[in-house]
Amino acid sequence: MRTGDFKQTYGELVTLVDSPPVWLWSAVLLAGLIAAPFVLNSYALSFLMIILITVVGALGLNILTGYTGLISLGHVGFLVTGAYAYAVLVSKYHMHPLLGFLGAGVVPALASLIVGAPSLRLKGLYLAITTLAFSFIINTVILEARWLTNGARGISVPRPEIFGLSFDSDAAFTYLCLGFAILTLFATLNIRRSRVGRAFVAIRDNDTAARVMGINLHAYKLFAFVTSAFITGLSGALYGIYLSFVSVEGFPFLLSIEALAILIVGGLGSALGAVLGTILIVLLPEATRFAFSLFSAQIDAVFTTGAQELKSMLYGLVIILFLRFQPRGLVGAWHDIRRMWVNWPLRY
Amino acid sequence: MQYFMQLVISGVAIGAIYGLIAMGFAVIYKSTGLVNFAQGEMTMITAYIAWTISTTVSGNVFVVTFGAILAAIVLGLVIERIVMRPMLGEPVFATVMVTIGLAVILRSSINFIWDAYPHGLDVGFGRSIVRIGSIGVRTGQIAVIVTLLALLAAIWAFFRYSKIGVAMRAVAADDRTALLMGISATRVHALAWAASSVIAGIGGVFFALSYDLSPAMFQLGLKAFPATILGGLDAVLGSGLGGLLIGITENLAGGYVGSGMKEVAGFAMIIVVLMIRPFGIFGERDIERV
Numbered sequence: 001m002r003t004g005d006f007k008q009t010y011g012e013l014v015t016l017v018d019s020p021p022v023w024l025w026s027a028v029l030l031a032g033l034i035a036a037p038f039v040l041n042s043y044a045l046s047f048l049m050i051i052l053i054t055v056v057g058a059l060g061l062n063i064l065t066g067y068t069g070l071i072s073l074g075h076v077g078f079l080v081t082g083a084y085a086y087a088v089l090v091s092k093y094h095m096h097p098l099l100g101f102l103g104a105g106v107v108p109a110l111a112s113l114i115v116g117a118p119s120l121r122l123k124g125l126y127l128a129i130t131t132l133a134f135s136f137i138i139n140t141v142i143l144e145a146r147w148l149t150n151g152a153r154g155i156s157v158p159r160p161e162i163f164g165l166s167f168d169s170d171a172a173f174t175y176l177c178l179g180f181a182i183l184t185l186f187a188t189l190n191i192r193r194s195r196v197g198r199a200f201v202a203i204r205d206n207d208t209a210a211r212v213m214g215i216n217l218h219a220y221k222l223f224a225f226v227t228s229a230f231i232t233g234l235s236g237a238l239y240g241i242y243l244s245f246v247s248v249e250g251f252p253f254l255l256s257i258e259a260l261a262i263l264i265v266g267g268l269g270s271a272l273g274a275v276l277g278t279i280l281i282v283l284l285p286e287a288t289r290f291a292f293s294l295f296s297a298q299i300d301a302v303f304t305t306g307a308q309e310l311k312s313m314l315y316g317l318v319i320i321l322f323l324r325f326q327p328r329g330l331v332g333a334w335h336d337i338r339r340m341w342v343n344w345p346l347r348y
Numbered sequence: 349m350q351y352f353m354q355l356v357i358s359g360v361a362i363g364a365i366y367g368l369i370a371m372g373f374a375v376i377y378k379s380t381g382l383v384n385f386a387q388g389e390m391t392m393i394t395a396y397i398a399w400t401i402s403t404t405v406s407g408n409v410f411v412v413t414f415g416a417i418l419a420a421i422v423l424g425l426v427i428e429r430i431v432m433r434p435m436l437g438e439p440v441f442a443t444v445m446v447t448i449g450l451a452v453i454l455r456s457s458i459n460f461i462w463d464a465y466p467h468g469l470d471v472g473f474g475r476s477i478v479r480i481g482s483i484g485v486r487t488g489q490i491a492v493i494v495t496l497l498a499l500l501a502a503i504w505a506f507f508r509y510s511k512i513g514v515a516m517r518a519v520a521a522d523d524r525t526a527l528l529m530g531i532s533a534t535r536v537h538a539l540a541w542a543a544s545s546v547i548a549g550i551g552g553v554f555f556a557l558s559y560d561l562s563p564a565m566f567q568l569g570l571k572a573f574p575a576t577i578l579g580g581l582d583a584v585l586g587s588g589l590g591g592l593l594i595g596i597t598e599n600l601a602g603g604y605v606g607s608g609m610k611e612v613a614g615f616a617m618i619i620v621v622l623m624i625r626p627f628g629i630f631g632e633r634d635i636e637r638v
Contacts, residue, residue: 260445
């Protein structure tokens with residue numbers, strides 16, 4: 001009988017996966033995702049695209065909120081900056097899409113330096129407040145800078161063509177999103193198991209102790225914030241391409257809340273959690289709608305008229321219920337199930 | 349000069365509303381140590397209830413005021429009991445996230461309970477214009493400034509002299525010692541939520557009186573944030589005065605720089621304040637002992 005999961009060397013503590021079968025199942029999942037555009041209809045495929053794009057953003061926020069324990073209420077600000085950076089570079093100045101993606105990461109990262117440098121000197125909830133402020137300021141800046149952003153009219157963004165490969169079709173664009181999602185996943189997993197990632201977690205768990213151990217709090221917090229903004233900006237660019245049109249209205253404040261809901265539902269501080277949370281949160285409004293439509297067509301009508309309100313109510317409810325009853329999120333639940341499976345009939 | 353005075357006076361009037369809501373933030377922060385991100389939404393709900401009373405029951409000023417205060421107390425107590433108390437003892441991160449979740453729920457509930465259209469609150473008072481010299485001021489604006497000043501004095505006296513006020517300060521200073529002295533922390537928290545809901549709710553009703561009710565009213569909470577940061581998150585009176593400063597700054601920025609600036613002046617100010625004096629003008633510096 002397997003009696004436990006013992007780590008005997010430091011190397012085992014920082015491996016990417018702790019058991020070989022994970023690689024096998026990941027390969028199966030990847031094969032499934034590659035086959036998906038051929039199998040799914042365009043409605044289901046659009047959900048897959050949204051999930052993949054959101055995973056990138058959620059993993060970005062996870063570095064800040066999950067690993068380093070800092071709340072950001074304004075990540076939609078970085079999303080919109082990334083989307084605009086890509087749109088301006090590619091649609092307006094006709095640059096190469098890869099340069100556009102680079103800009104979509106670098107511009108929000110610069111913005112995060114400006115916001116983060118003063119506010120990360122402070123402890124506690126101040127970052128939540130300044131990022132909230134940032135997400136409102138950036139909207140005004142975008143609307144005022146008409147020469148660059150077309151103000152309220154927005155910019156239309158075509159699907160990119162990179163090195164002769166056209167990502168015009170939905171299937172091809174899904175592969176592009178899949179590529180970004182996998183790259184981000186590996187990037188965050190590797191950050192987490194590096195020296196930097198350990199510093200982040202140390203700051204989250206006890207910042208005084210972390211400081212005593214020689215971690216430069218300000219530098220590492222800023223690093224987490226900038227990295228997080230970079231990744232979120234990429235997600236924003238992808239979302240802009242998906243919408244095929246970038247405007248301030250396309251990025252409502254609710255997206256910030258959605259991102260936090262994803263992390264809480266999935267389980268804070270875990271890349272797997274960010275992925276699971278994204279799947280649940282993206283599909284939740286649709287699933288609820290389906291569940292209710294079984295009962296009456298009248299409720300179904302409410303879902304069409306008040307879709308945005310119902311969505312935000314669901315997010316709020318999910319945040320509160322998970323924090324109250326399952327604070328470790330879906331990942332925590334999964335660990336419990338796995339342990340029960342291995343140890344049955346014993347409890348521990 | 350007259351343009352300047354006009355801007356300052358209407359800035360003080362809107363600033364008094366921010367100040368009331370900022371005091372709501374500070375009351376909760378002071379006694380429970382958390383930032384209530386649902387403050388703006390609670391304000392909005394109280395204002396909507398006041399509007400419902402004025403259209404269905406009676407448009408009398410006193411009936412509406414009494415009903416709104418009662419509703420605000422009930423709202424604060426219900427939220428504290430059902431949503432916040434189960435989170436007692438959980439990390440601040442989780443509790444604050446709960447208030448964010450609550451904010452989204454309350455915000456969207458407006459569209460289901462009421463509707464998405466703007467409404468004017470009419471209690472037969474507040475919209476007539478009084479002339480002071482060459483400057484026109486609405487009676488509602490005068491009333492909100494007077495209310496803010498009266499509440500500032502009342503709250504100062506409450507924290508200074510009343511037994512419950514001292515108990516609240518004790519819980520804020522050190523909740524474990526306060527518990528050992530026989531102060532019920534849950535009762536203090538419940539009181540803080542009710543008080544904060546009432547103070548902010550009054551601000552909301554005044555806003556509805558001078559401007560209009562709409563589902564976008566929750567943004568008042570966002571506008572009041574800078575006020576409470578400026579005054580100090582743990583300084584109730586400071587937050588009230590911070591509101592006045594933010595209101596004036598915002599109006600001057602809007603009047604002289606541009607209307608876009610009006611929306612962000614407060615937020616720009618937060619970032620400056622956090623760089624220079626992060627605990628606010630009247631706040632207490634947080635010293636950590638290891």
